[in-house]
Structures are given as C-alpha cells and as structure tokens.
Ligand code: SAH
C-alpha cells in the first residue's frame with residue numbers, strides 16, 4: 056500500500072536520516088544482481104536498537120545476503136564485539152564481504168559460507184556463545200535454526216526471526232508452500248519449547264505486510 060510506503064519514508068526522514076554507507080550497500084547489492092529482500096531501514100534500526108538494549112557483544116545472523124542487516128547490527132556493538140553471519144550463496148557472501156570492507160566493519164564480521172545448519176553445528180562444537188541471534192534465511196528451516204540457536208545462545212539471549220507473517224500466508228494458503236509450512240513449524244516448535252518465552256509482531260511498510268518473532272532464552 057502506498058500509504059505504508061509513505062509513512063515508512065516519513066519515519067526514515069525524521070528518525071534515521073541519510074545514511075550514505077547503507078545506501079552504498081543497497082546500491083552495490085543491486086549492481087551485483089542481489090534480490091532486494093534486505094530488512095527495511097526502520098527494521099534495521101530496530102535490530103540495532105535491540106542489540107543495544109541487550110548490551111550485545113556477540114551476534115549471530117543466519118542469512119547474510121549483502122550484509123545490510125549485518126551492518127545495522129555490527130554498529131550496535133562495542134569495540135571488542137563481533138558478528139558471525141551465515142550465508143549459503145558464495146556470490147552473496149562475496150558481495151557482503153566487499154560491503155563490509157567498504158564500510159570498514161570487516162574486522163568485526165565473520166562470514167561463514169555454506170548451509171547454515173552445518174555452520175551452526177560448527178559453532179556449537181567451537182562452544183561459541185551469542186547474546187542475540189537474527190534468523191533471516193530459508194524459511195522452511197526456521198524451526199531447525201531456532202533449535203540450533205538454543206545450543207549457542209546464552210541464558211537471557213534474544214532470538215529474532217524475520218518474515219513470519221508474509222502477507223498473512225501463515226494462516227491462509229492451502230496447500231501451504233514450503234516457507235509457510237516452515238513458519239507454522241516454527242510457531243509449533245516455539246509454543247512447545249519450555250526454554251523460550253516469545254511473541255510475534257506484525258509490521259507494515261516498504262516490505263508490505265509481514266512480521267517478526269522474538270524470543271528470550273530463559
Ligand atoms: N539478512 C539479510 C537478508 C537475508 S535474505 C538482510 O536483511 O540484509 C536471505 C539469505 O539467506 C539469502 O542471501 C540466501 O542466500 C540465504 N540462505 C538461504 N538458504 C540458506 C541456507 N540454507 N544457509 C545459509 N544461508 C541461506
């Protein structure tokens with residue numbers, strides 16, 4: 056809806072302002088042929104604020120794309136903070152790495168290429184621990200990603216999952232596509248998981264009608 060876009064523009068004008076670094080990321084992504092499925096600017100700022108609320112030092116991201124959301128997150132971290140971000144597609148990872156260098160945040164970001172479920176196993180084996188996990192990759196694996204995140208999230212960590220509403224498809228579509236099925240498995244898994252306390256919030260804006268789920272590890 057045009058009004059949603061207009062209001063998102065107003066919010067960005069008033070509260071986010073011009074951000075040359077992040078604009079350059081979106082331009083580089085478009086030039087490299089990446090799909091424009093990054094979080095919106097207002098959502099990116101929300102991730103950034105949540106990371107600051109958490110006093111996060113170690114952030115895990117599942118689904119890098121060109122690293123737009125990664126840069127919002129890394130900006131929230133103290134000098135010794137870092138982000139590990141997981142990406143399947145080598146081309147996406149390459150574009151992201153170039154974006155991180157241009158934005159001079161590459162030293163704080165570890166891009167791990169390959170299937171995220173495999174990288175999550177590696178992180179658990181390395182006994183890495185995270186304060187905040189942002190899950191934004193292939194939606195059919197969302198329940199598995201949250202289960203794996205529980206192995207590397209400290210007590211009190213925040214887990215955020217993007218795109219859990221997708222214009223209402225979470226309820227509507229019959230028969231469901233794999234992403235919708237994955238979203239329902241995610242809600243079922245979290246409803247049955249005693250270690251998590253969760254909610255989900257619907258959003259509208261330049262990315263249409265969607266929403267995110269957030270959960271705290273008890
Ligand atoms: N978080 C990004 C957008 C991510 S788009 C932002 O807001 O800027 C989703 C990404 O997940 C794509 O780059 C896609 O290649 C990646 N992806 C899909 N399946 C994956 C998998 N199995 N493992 C890791 N990454 C995957």
Ligand code: DHB
Pocket residue numbers: 092093094191192217218
């Ligand atoms: C898609 C993926 C996303 O992470 C998103 O925010 C929007 C769309 C997609 O795969 O279509």
Ligand code: MG
Pocket residue numbers: 092093094191217218
């Ligand atoms: Mg997303």
